[in-house]
Amino acid sequence: MNDVDRGAFRAIAAECPGFQARATARAITRYHNACFRPLGLTAEQFSLMVGIGAAEGATLVELALSAGVDTTTLSRNIQTLEKRSWVKAEGGRGRSGKRLSLTASGRHLLSEALPVWRHAQATLSQRLGDNQLQLLRRAMAELAVAVEPLAPNTLEDAGQPLP
Amino acid sequence: MNDVDRGAFRAIAAECPGFQARATARAITRYHNACFRPLGLTAEQFSLMVGIGAAEGATLVELALSAGVDTTTLSRNIQTLEKRSWVKAEGGRGRSGKRLSLTASGRHLLSEALPVWRHAQATLSQRLGDNQLQLLRRAMAELAVAVEPLAPNTLEDAGQPLP
DNA sequence: CTCCTAATAGTGCATATACATTATATGGCG
DNA sequence: CGCCATATAATGTATATGCACTATTAGGAG
Numbered sequence: 485m486n487d488v489d490r491g492a493f494r495a496i497a498a499e500c501p502g503f504q505a506r507a508t509a510r511a512i513t514r515y516h517n518a519c520f521r522p523l524g525l526t527a528e529q530f531s532l533m534v535g536i537g538a539a540e541g542a543t544l545v546e547l548a549l550s551a552g553v554d555t556t557t558l559s560r561n562i563q564t565l566e567k568r569s570w571v572k573a574e575g576g577r578g579r580s581g582k583r584l585s586l587t588a589s590g591r592h593l594l595s596e597a598l599p600v601w602r603h604a605q606a607t608l609s610q611r612l613g614d615n616q617l618q619l620l621r622r623a624m625a626e627l628a629v630a631v632e633p634l635a636p637n638t639l640e641d642a643g644q645p646l647p
Numbered sequence: 648m649n650d651v652d653r654g655a656f657r658a659i660a661a662e663c664p665g666f667q668a669r670a671t672a673r674a675i676t677r678y679h680n681a682c683f684r685p686l687g688l689t690a691e692q693f694s695l696m697v698g699i700g701a702a703e704g705a706t707l708v709e710l711a712l713s714a715g716v717d718t719t720t721l722s723r724n725i726q727t728l729e730k731r732s733w734v735k736a737e738g739g740r741g742r743s744g745k746r747l748s749l750t751a752s753g754r755h756l757l758s759e760a761l762p763v764w765r766h767a768q769a770t771l772s773q774r775l776g777d778n779q780l781q782l783l784r785r786a787m788a789e790l791a792v793a794v795e796p797l798a799p800n801t802l803e804d805a806g807q808p809l810p
Numbered sequence: 811c812t813c814c815t816a817a818t819a820g821t822g823c824a825t826a827t828a829c830a831t832t833a834t835a836t837g838g839c840g
Numbered sequence: 841c842g843c844c845a846t847a848t849a850a851t852g853t854a855t856a857t858g859c860a861c862t863a864t865t866a867g868g869a870g
Contacts, residue, residue, distance in 0.1 A: 489700060489754070490700065490701060490702075490703070492761070493697045493698075493700035493701035493757075494701040496697050496701075496761070496764065497694070497697050497698055497701050499768070499784070500694065500697075500764070500768070501675060501771065501780060501783065501784050501787075502672075502675040502676060502678075502679045502690055502694070503694040503697075503714075504784050504787045504788055504791075505668070505671050505672040505675050505676075505787060506672045506676060506690075506691065506694070506856095507714060507715040507716075507787075507788075507791055508668050508672070508787040508788070508790050508791040509665075509668040509669045509671070509672035510715055510716060510857075510858090511715055511790070511791040511794045511795060512664060512665040512668050512790065512791075512794050513665060513668075513669060513857085513858095514794075514857095514858075515665075515794045515797050516665045517858080517859095518797075521859095526824095526825070526826090527665055527669075528669065528825080528826065529825090531660070531663065531665070531666040531669070534656050534659050534660050534663075534666075535656075535660055537652060537653065537656035538653060538656035538657040538659075538660050540653070543848085544848080544849075545847085545848070545849095551666075551670060552670040552673055552674055553670075553673060553826090553827080553828090554827070554828050554829080555848080555849075555850095556827085556828065556829080556830095556849085556850075556851085557826065557827050557828060559849060559850060559851095560825090560826080560827090560850085560851095561825085561826070561827090563850095564824095564825075564826095575848095575849095576834080576835085576848090576849065576850090577833065577834040577835060577848060577849045577850070578834055578835030578836055578847080578848060578849080579834090579835060579836040579837065579846075579847050579848060580835075580836065580837095580847095580848085581847085581848065581849090582848080582849070591652070594656075598655070598659070601659065601663070605662070605663070607797065608664065608790075608793070608794070611793040611794075612789065612790060612793050616786070616789075617664060617790075619786070620664065620783075620786040620787065620790060621662070621664050621667050623779070623782070623783040623786065624664075624667045624668060624670075624671040624783065624787070625667055625670075625671070626775065626779075627671050627674070627675065627771075627775060627780075627783060628667075628670055628671040628674040628675075630771070630774040630775050631674045631675050631677075631678045631771070631774075632674060634678050634681075634770065669826095673827075673828090676827085676828095677827095677828075680828080680829095684829095689855070689856090691855080691856065692855090706818085707818080707819075708817085708818070708819090716856090716857080716858090717857070717858050717859080718818080718819075718820095719819085719820075719821085719857085719858065719859080720856065720857050720858060722819060722820060722821095723820090723855090723856080723857090724855085724856070724857090726820095727854095727855075727856095738818095738819095739818090739819065739820090739864080739865090740818065740819045740820070740863065740864040740865065741817085741818060741819075741864055741865030741866060742816075742817050742818060742864090742865055742866035742867065743817095743818085743865080743866065744817085744818065744819090745818080745819070811870100812869100812870085813868100813869085813870085814867100814868090814869085814870105815866105815867090815868085815869095816865100816866095816867090816868100817864100817865090817866085817867095818863100818864080818865080818866095819862100819863080819864075819865100820861100820862080820863075820864095821860100821861080821862075821863095822859105822860085822861080822862095823858105823859090823860090823861105824857100824858090824859095825856100825857080825858090826855100826856075826857075826858105827854100827855080827856075827857100828853105828854090828855090829852105829853090829854095830851100830852085830853090831850100831851080831852080831853105832849100832850080832851070832852095833848100833849080833850070833851090834847105834848080834849075834850095835846100835847095835848085835849100836844100836845105836846090836847085836848095837844100837845095837846095837847100838843100838844095838845090838846105839842105839843090839844090839845095840841100840842090840843085840844105
């Protein structure tokens with residue numbers, strides 16, 4: 485019976501996409517963190533700043549939505565970027581929203597980070613193949629989209645009682 | 648020129664596998680967290696307990712390696728599982744390692760969590776297709792493996808000066 | 811048998827993440 | 841023109857993550 489559990493556990497560990505998604509995200513984040521470390525930048529900070537640069541003047545809520553991150557998480561992450569004077573945030577609490585943009589020093593930092601990212605990206609492409617990497621990225625995006633409607637709020641609707 | 652940056656930023660945001668991996672991991676983790684919430688369990692805790700159940704008596708280092716997580720992270724995560732009496736850890740500091748196993752109450756909790764996981768898994772399979780989900784899981788595993796040798800320690804070897 | 815090297819666990823610090831809740835301001839309704 | 845419902849931001853609490861460093865101990869060298 486112990487052996488049955490053991491087998492069941494092994495099967496789940498081997499099949500769970502959530503576990504694998506977290507492990508993969510950790511691994512690639514460690515890699516990018518190491519790449520950006522000389523610049524004093526983390527992988528997530530780089531992603532956020534790129535997101536802001538791609539849509540200057542977007543609000544915090546809009547960025548949170550496009551990044552698939554909770555607004556309270558983003559609020560704090562933006563605060564650390566503001567402390568370092570890489571990002572400017574205009575407007576505070578209230579209905580008009582907080583508009584985000586890069587500062588001059590933020591742009592300068594990104595201009596140094598871009599070649600680092602490209603080098604990391606080229607290394608990955610070389611390892612996995614460009615096609616494989618593209619396909620994987622799209623498949624991950626599809627999973628994120630597929631799982632979104634199942635998220636916390638909308639979950640009670642889809643829920644059957646469960647045995 | 649501003650527009651050039653904007654375009655470059657958009658391309659990077661759309662191409663970066665790290666960003667997508669994190670967003671996907673966040674999304675599926677939110678989903679599983681919501682599923683397990685009634686049991687007082689998080690997605691990561693579930694994964695760790697399944698990993699322990701799949702290899703009872705394995706050491707902390709072994710589990711950390713198979714989960715692709717830093718040993719210091721795992722050390723703390725295991726501590727919260729110990730506090731709840733779901734996991735037993737024998738042996739402390741020193742060269743013999745810390746051997747992990749599930750307690751009776753940990754096994755009982757997992758027996759309640761398994762049907763929840765299976766339901767969540769079936770829902771995902773239905774949304775994406777079983778094949779697609781399997782392929783995605785394997786591709787993510789390949790990326791994790793490909794990126795591992797590029798991790799912090801071994802990074803300085805592969806590094807070219809960079810422009 | 812003793813010592814000491816190296817493998818292992820844990821701490822300090824910082825960032826990241828999200829739910830529950832509170833604080834705030836604004837756009838529209840009366 | 842004033843009020844207020846609601847969208848938005850931020851805070852409280854808890855977990856998760858990893859690097860730099862410290863503490864501990866077992867296994868081997870002598």
